[in-house]
Amino acid sequence: MHPTVKSVRDRIEERSRDTRAAYMEKVASMRGRGRRDHLACGNLAHGFAGAQSREDQMALKAGVKNIGIITAYNDMLSAHAPYEDYPKILREAAREVRATAQVASGVPAMCDGVTQGQDGMELSLFSRDVIAMATAIGLSHDMFDAVLCLGICDKIVPGLTIGALSFGHLPTLMVPGGPMTSGLPNKEKARIRALYAEGKIGREELLQGEMDSYHSHGTCTFYGTANSNQMLMELMGLHLPGAAFVNPGTPLRNALTREAAKRVVKMGPELCMAEVCSAGAFVNAVAGLHATGGSTNHTLHLVAMARAAGWILTWDDIAELSSVVPLLARVYPNGPADVNHFHAAGGLAFVTRELLKSGLLCDDVVTAMGPGLSEYTKEPILKDGELVFREGTEHSLNTDIVRTVEKPFAAQGGLKLLEGNLGRSVIKTSAVAPEHRVVEAPAIVFHTQDEFLARFKAGELDRDFVAVLRFQGPAANGMPELHKLSPQLGVLQDRGRKVALVTDGRMSGASGKTPAAIHVTPEAIHGGPIARVRDGDVIRLDANAGTLEAKVGDLMDRAPEVYVANTHDGLGRELFGGLRSKVGPADEGACTLFA
Structure with missing residues (x-):
């Protein structure tokens, strides 16, 4: 070993x-406890009654x-x-x-x-x-x-x-x-999404591409x-x-x-x-x-x-x-x-x-x-x-897809921990090209995905920046995935812009080519450093060094942004208030089940 x-x-x-x-x-x-020995006859009868056949009932009775x-x-x-x-x-x-x-x-x-990208994602x-x-x-x-x-x-x-x-x-x-x-090739699916994000194709063409992918x-x-x-x-x-x-x-x-x-x-x-x-x-x-x-x-x-x-x-x-x-x-x-x-x-x-x-x-x-x-x-x-x-095969049948330990795609694994004065977070490096793994740029702070998308559509984001999307953690709103932003961030990166995402929300297995520091903890609603970032603060995300830093004085000397609570009404979200109030931090599994 x-x-x-x-x-x-x-x-x-x-x-x-x-x-x-x-x-x-x-x-x-x-x-x-033994195999059903502790159950009373009434318990057993109820358990046997739903069996699919008389033979199954007799088999259950026989133990x-x-x-x-x-x-x-x-x-x-x-x-x-x-x-x-x-x-x-x-x-x-x-x-x-x-x-x-x-x-x-x-x-x-x-x-x-x-x-x-919908309200139901909060569950x-x-x-x-x-x-x-x-x-x-x-x-x-x-x-x-x-x-x-x-x-x-x-x-x-x-x-x-x-x-x-x-x-x-x-x-x-x-x-x-x-x-x-296999359906529509993934590269083609990504191309269609990017075209839609830029307004070059309509919803009908986008829907057809998605249906050809998930078919x-x-x-x-x-x-x-x-x-x-x-x-x-x-x-x-x-x-x-x-x-x-x-x-x-x-x-x-x-x-x-x-x-x-x-x-x-x-x-x-x-x-x-x-x-x-x-x-x-x-x-x-x-x-x-x-x-x-x-x-x-x-x-x-x-x-x-x-x-x-x-x-x-x-x-x-x-x-x-x-x-x-x-x-x-x-x-x-x-x-x-x-x-x-x-x-x-x-x-x-x-x-x-x-x-x-x-x-x-x-x-x-x-x-x-x-x-x-x-x-x-x-x-x-x-x-x-x-x-x-x-x-199974002892040799890769396609070295563009799977390789040996001696000749890997990268010497280290596809996930990395980032640490710094913004807290702890995770980045998926395997999908990010080496030249995009370090981004240093001014912060633009957002509190919702829709705010980001509106500013992109208005042409206000065609520049180098780090999108700081906060109040997306488990205690704030259930820690939704934020893939609604991926096509737009990808478009900006393709234009040569230095862009990255920093968030206390999630991106998941579909994390793509734009660097994203996710699961930032402590989360914003608990007064974490991410709640204290302001527009224009220079943020450095360095996936190679494993660091995430706001290049300012002591962030904790600043007052945190006040969270304007989402009403959490509709689509059953109001039923999950108890879970939001007791959920643990991301680095402990964002779990509600263990003290």
Whole structure:
């Protein structure tokens, strides 16, 4: 194991000694409850009554293993629409191994693509914690011996993981649906968006381009949070090997879904959720995030997920791993390829092999497949109609998309921690060209995205500047993503302007070519330094040095800008006041669930 990887893993274990011990004590107490033995006859009868057949009812009565299915199905999200038929498939597969399966509950699943730039986006991050609680409600019936979680997109997989970790005594697998087939090339999609931002094409042409990009069932094919989720689940051993990027509706996808039910029944207590989610598993997740240039959202989600398992993971840990894990993949927005191209070029099996052979992963972990990560260098295929796993390619099939550790795209990972007198923040460097990674320019302060867009449209922003967009943090308005600004910032950069974004909001996996210091903490509503910046203050964002500075005197001597509260009325936002009041800071996962 690489010494830095080992050092980070050991440090997490040491700092988390008490919290992890308390978590494992809770797991042990639940493991000792027995398989439904503690439920009264009335409890059991209610639990059996909804079974799909008389045979299932009799099997449950006889005490066979029962799988609890938590589903994020809805048919508005393209990625979740395929889940409509999964419960039936999983029940049939369970019967083949003398088990039963029941849908324990559904959880909400919102689409950030639909809410992007809209008021509903203020609920997006909080939906993760709602999903975690909804997962716990479903599993609280205590009828289950194993868990299958059906979810794939942005906040949904982290929420399912956090919720399932409250039932860490149970073997658990995540069951993905896969990406949609490739549509309009990402470079062309970006070109159309830029033309619309400049007013050179109309809404009809823009809509057609978007529909040609997002055109069928499956995740969006760019490497955003949804597809980063799938990478994480595989590197953490919570997937079947190679399950992440197989397209929906294919025979191989159906075979993997069936196998998930069979596999989770075979997983004993030594492969329960608590044991799989070790400190090493989270280190592996971070290493995978860096190696593939994954979503900045996971600097929030991984911290919260780790805390649910009793581990204290910090941004400093993430930054230290970035210093030794090279960037091995170029997938949009880090390059022109999409996840289908990445999968075809060798995909996660190849990346896992490369990281393992270089000691950049912890191999002393347990996964759904047993000890170690060797099974995750394999890929699934159908042989005579049966699912088998063969060794993945040892060589990249396209070095423009995926490379070896010896010849990476960059020596360091795709994410970086920035620190300075403006606080701490995160930047995704993998999509930003080297010549754009340092910006020093006067600040222009904004309090809403619409204010920025109005000034762009009026021609007031055709100059060098750093856009400081504040009061976008979790306590202010739920920390929305701010991609509504990306086309305009890209247009200005293409004109030769030095531009950057500094915000206590989010940008996520689609963070693009313009440098963006995001998740700034302390956030503005709590009087952080970002609340004290004024128009004209010179800001220096240096992604190479890892610094974010306002080149002024002591910012904290200034009075902070007074926050004019958003009413938060409409679209259900008024219901989330309690979460806004108790949410933790970004560097602790922006979570409402842990003290």
